[in-house]
Amino acid sequence: MNEKTIVHIKNLNHYFGGKSLRSQVLSDINLEIKAGEVIIMTGPSGSGKSTLLTLIGGLRSVQEGSLKVLGWELYGASDEKLVQVRRHIGFIFQSHNLLEFLTARQNVQMALELHNEPDRIAKAKAEAMLHAVKLGNRINYYPSDLSGGQKQRVAIARALVSQPKLVLADEPTAALDSKSGRDVVDLMQQLAKEQGCAILMVTHDNRILDVADRTIYMEDGKLFKEVVL
Numbered sequence: 630m631n632e633k634t635i636v637h638i639k640n641l642n643h644y645f646g647g648k649s650l651r652s653q654v655l656s657d658i659n660l661e662i663k664a665g666e667v668i669i670m671t672g673p674s675g676s677g678k679s680t681l682l683t684l685i686g687g688l689r690s691v692q693e694g695s696l697k698v699l700g701w702e703l704y705g706a707s708d709e710k711l712v713q714v715r716r717h718i719g720f721i722f723q724s725h726n727l728l729e730f731l732t733a734r735q736n737v738q739m740a741l742e743l744h745n746e747p748d749r750i751a752k753a754k755a756e757a758m759l760h761a762v763k764l765g766n767r768i769n770y771y772p773s774d775l776s777g778g779q780k781q782r783v784a785i786a787r788a789l790v791s792q793p794k795l796v797l798a799d800e801p802t803a804a805l806d807s808k809s810g811r812d813v814v815d816l817m818q819q820l821a822k823e824q825g826c827a828i829l830m831v832t833h834d835n836r837i838l839d840v841a842d843r844t845i846y847m848e849d850g851k852l853f854k855e856v857v858l
């Protein structure tokens with residue numbers, strides 16, 4: 630694993646349920662993600678894509694195998710360590726998960742709160758990122774006054790404002806029409822290339838596969854390297 634490797638997964642297994650109800654949802658996953666790479670993961674519903682994303686993101690504990698993120702081994706990692714790892718990752722989910730009682734700027738700025746930025750600088754960074762996602766004229770709007778595509782762009786700004794080395798996106802365009810979906814993905818790709826961060830994105834959206842440097846395919850808990858787009 631050299632410094633260009635952001636994620637390194639070896640022989641990862643995962644199970645849900647205990648005793649007789651135990652079922653394997655991930656089987657012998659191996660994957661390496663390099664800095665700046667955009668990887669798209671497809672595959673049927675229930676195949677284990679979200680489970681893998683949450684494991685990489687330190688949102689659940691690794692049960693078997695090795696999962697290294699940004700040089701940290703997550704197998705056997707303490708809760709404190711997982712929290713620390715999460716700070717270096719940007720998350721984008723299908724639904725934007727914005728806080729309704731905060732403005733666009735406040736939602737984005739929140740992502741910087743764990744990073745001990747002085748308020749003034751955090752505010753400036755949040756505003757700059759909202760400009761970057763073309764929401765410079767919506768900075769003080771509440772989520773309820775934004776369209777679906779605009780809310781998802783706020784979520785992207787929030788995920789990228791702390792300049793993470795890794796962004797995990799779980800069906801980020803699922804709730805959007807095709808034009809907004811395209812815009813959102815183009816923006817993610819552009820900002821990622823500018824910041825040199827890697828993106829792992831789950832999507833069923835065939836129209837956006839071209840942003841990927843590489844696509845991978847999950848079926849029944851197994852990961853396949855896809856040969857043809």
Ligand SMILES: Nc1ncnc2c1ncn2[C@@H]1O[C@H](COP(=O)(O)OP(=O)(O)O)[C@@H](O)[C@H]1O
Binds near residue numbers: 672676
């Ligand atoms: N918290 C959970 N407890 C038990 N089973 C779960 C849990 N989360 C997901 N599963 C099961 O694990 C499998 C994979 O789910 P998931 O990772 O969400 O798939 P995908 O994102 O590809 O649709 C499914 O069979 C799902 O029902």
Ligand SMILES: [Mg+2]
Binds near residue numbers: 678679680799
């Ligand atoms: Mg899922």
